[in-house]
Amino acid sequence: VAEPSLRTAQAGGAVQLVRYSTMMASAAALIVSAFLIYNAMSMAIAQRRPMLSLLRAIGGKRGPMVRDLLAEAALLGVLGGGIGAVLGIFLGRMAIGQLPAAIVSSVEARTEYLVPGYAIPVAIGACVLASVAAAGLAARQVYKVEPIEALVPVGVGRTDATSPLLRWAAVVAGLGLAVLAVVIAELDLGRYSLASISTAFVAAITLCFAATGPLVRATAATARVFGAPGALGATTLERAPRRVWATAMTVLIGVAATVGMSGASSNMIDSATATFEDLANSDFYISPASMTEFPTGPLLPAGLADHIAAVPGIAQVSPAQMAFATLGTGRVMLEGFPPNARKTQMGMLTDAAFAQLSAGRGVAISRDIAKSLDVGVGAELTLPTPTGERTVTVLQVIPYFSAVAGVVIMNLDLLRQWYERPGETFVTADIAPGADRAAVQAAVRQLVPPEIHVDTGADAVTAVAASIRQGSAMSNAILWIVVLVATVALLNTLMLSVLERRRELGVLRAMGTNRKFLMRSVLAEAAGIGLIGAALGLVVGIAVQYLATVAIAHALTIDIAYRPSPMLLVYGSAALALALLGSIPPALRAGRMPIVAALAVD
Structure with a gap:
């Protein structure tokens, strides 16, 4: 308020x-x-x-x-x-x-x-x-x-x-x-x-x-x-x-x-x-909007991630969520990832910080947030959420491109619980070795609703670069x-x-x-x-x-x-x-x- x-x-x-x-x-x-x-x-x-x-x-x-x-x-x-x-x-x-x-x-x-x-x-x-x-x-x-x-x-x-x-x-x-x-x-x-x-x-x-x-x-x-x-x-x-x-x-x-x-x-x-080059480590991105925009919403249909995981040729599915929130007097981007998103969205984290973050014991923040709030690694950070104030530990300060807003990376389950946002705003999918990429992509495209975007990892990097x-x-x-x-x-x-x-x-x-x-x-x-x-x-x-x-x-x-x-x-x-x-x-x-x-x- x-x-x-x-x-x-x-x-x-x-x-x-x-x-x-x-x-x-x-x-x-x-x-x-x-x-x-x-x-x-x-x-x-x-x-x-x-x-x-x-x-x-x-x-x-x-x-x-x-x-x-x-x-x-x-x-x-x-x-x-x-x-x-x-x-x-x-x-x-x-x-x-x-x-x-x-x-x-x-x-x-x-x-x-x-x-x-x-x-x-x-x-x-x-x-x-x-x-x-x-x-x-x-x-x-x-x-x-x-x-x-x-x-x-x-x-x-x-x-x-x-x-x-x-x-x-x-x-x-x-x-x-x-x-x-x-x-x-x-x-x-x-x-x-x-x-x-x-x-x-x-x-x-x-x-x-x-x-x-x-x-x-x-x-x-x-x-x-x-x-x-x-x-x-x-x-x-x-x-x-x-x-x-x-x-x-x-x-x-x-x-x-x-x-x-x-x-x-x-x-x-x-x-x-x-x-953003780590985005290319995933084969597909499924989101309500094009990857030229931040996938902050709306949420994907319930159960869509499970349906995608059941597609023949899909080896792994990783749901994730992004959302804008207020921290202090500034606007930040919340990014929630599960532990299996290590090689894509959380590649810049150290092993120790990744393990702590995946266990829900803290968050990683971008440099501009650390500077504006005068906090560093090991400091306590209070996040105002719809379920009350939540105090977390800063595990790592990362050099993140923050032209639009600072970034707070946290565990996906905590984001869903604290901010009352069940589900996910985008899903990454990896193809199993030896599977036909074109056939798998066509199957995923046929499965998801027509208004949902399906982009490859390379296309995601290209879209981000074009936007910058x-x-x-x-x-x-x-x-x-x-x-x-x-x-x-x-x-x-x-x-x-x-x-x-x-x-x-x-x-x-x-x-x-x-x-x-x-x-x-x-x-x-x-x-x-x-x-x-x-x-x-x-x-x-x-x-x-x-x-x-x-x-x-x-x-x-x-x-x-x-x-x-x-x-x-x-x-x-x-x-x-x-x-x-x-x-x-x-x-x-x-x-x-x-x-x-x-x-x-x-």
């Missing part, structure tokens, strides 16, 4: 995995978008230098100029956030049907797509905040612009230089954030350990800011590899260090987020699936949206670079430079930024994958093995290729620019 808010909180806990994974991916998207806005606003200020210098010369104050830029950014944030919110509603309606069946069934309520009243204003507010913050960093240049200096080309004035003090401060801050990210990941803070991922991204960006000079030189050297067009592109890169840094960071985040989070998700899926993989599908989709944003950022940067150099490009065309040469110079410029950004992103992504693997292990209370996969190179290359696609329109624009229009005076 409890307040309705308790059930609401318990139902909310079931979707924590999806919630946190999508929040992390959305945060990465917001960071990339902020870099895009910063880059665009910086280039806008650079293009407006003649106008700003004229306003300063006739007595204009810096404050109104900055406020105009911030208001412009805020308006763009409102418009972009509004369009994104409408698009998000349609995508959300599609995504709600893709939620893992195990999570939906565990909520025990009808799942519908609803938009809370605060969701759209908060989303638009986050967009406006990111836009204004990014524009504010760019607008600082206005305070440094002098009327005479503002007339020199972009990249020449001292406003594009960074003071040594600021660089050293960035080094100290970046190293401190990197250490903080490792500490947060290593400490068992539960789901709060996931904050190490965002901290690692901020640390990488801060350290790269301190290394802007070497970063720009590396991009220029990479561009020069492409011959004479690359030399022209390298000169352009060296003249705009801040633009190069911001664009390279956009590519870095896109590649790092894709590599790191995809790798961590893959490690999580493999390790979580491994905890489905839970991270939405966050992976958001990560590829991050890559697309990085593509737009590179397109925007190179397009602005072409526009601000239109007179320079016009002079080159008038001197006899062909269109192909100019196109190749822009592509070389993009390759320099993209390759260096992707290389750094791959390094950061591998580090983020390790931190994310450790953090997710704490959040899901399972052991996750860190395994870098060759697919990381594939993910990184795909992200780089998508980002470099953004260089094609600016290259075409540079090659097709008319000479007269390029040389025209504004």
Whole structure:
């Protein structure tokens, strides 16, 4: 007996995995978008230098100029956030049907797509905040612009230089954030350990800011590899260090987020699936629902287990039961097994714990329950049941995939008696050696009612793995949206670079430079930024994958093995290729620019 808010909180806990994974991916998207806005606003200020210098010369104050830029950014944030919110509603309606069946069934309520009243204003507010913050960093240049200096080309004035003090401060801050990210990941803070991922991204960006000079030189050297067009592109890169840094960071985040989070998700899926591999030790599973859901009910028809045991070719039948219950303020999954279920559902228990549990002398609990209730092996645990409170001994703490609810494993007879649930919610059956598997399965299928599912052990493992993989599908989709944003950022940067150099490009065309040469110079410029950004992103992504693997292990209370996969190179290359696609329109624009229009005076 409890307040309705308790059930609401318990139902909310079931979707924590999806919630946190999508929040992390959305945060990465917001960071990339902020870099895009910063880059665009910086280039806008650079293009407006003649106008700003004229306003300063006739007595204009810096404050109104900055406020105009911030208001412009805020308006763009409102418009972009509004369009994104409408698009998000349609995508959300599609995504709600893709939620893992195990999570939906565990909520025990009808799942519908609803938009809370605060969701759209908060989303638009986050967009406006990111836009204004990014524009504010760019607008600082206005305070440094002098009327005479503002007339020199972009990249020449001292406003594009960074003071040594600021660089050293960035080094100290970046190293401190990197250490903080490792500490947060290593400490068992539960789901709060996931904050190490965002901290690692901020640390990488801060350290790269301190290394802007070497970063720009590396991009220029990479561009020069492409011959004479690359030399022209390298000169352009060296003249705009801040633009190069911001664009390279956009590519870095896109590649790092894709590599790191995809790798961590893959490690999580493999390790979580491994905890259910014992399901394959049984030949058949008979349950009222598919194995993609937890078989918590309804109960199977009385006597069905005995009838299945009588089927020719069946060597052993093991009834079992699962049910949700409240323990403390949390929701747990009760799992009751008979002693003959050792090789399947209770394979992770030690021999001593298994013997005690089978004799009804205690229970095994998952790590999240042990942590939340502060109990360990040998401690007394009180279970509230319909027949009164029952005090049991904790025999073992197990690393169980607890994305939906913690797990309490106990003797089946005790579960039936204490929770007044006679019968079983699923039955496992093993085929006798030499029996025809197909014939036995057909006989079992004919025996059970049509609404009852009959799955093989291999199918059960596959269904569980698919459900786990489905839970991270939405966050992976958001990560590829991050890559697309990085593509737009590179397109925007190179397009602005072409526009601000239109007179320079016009002079080159008038001197006899062909269109192909100019196109190749822009592509070389993009390759320099993209390759260096992707290389750094791959390094950061591998580090983020390790931190994310450790953090997710704490959040899901399972052991996750860190395994870098060759697919990381594939993910990184795909992200780089998508980002470099953004260089094609600016290259075409540079090659097709008319000479007269390029040389025209504004």
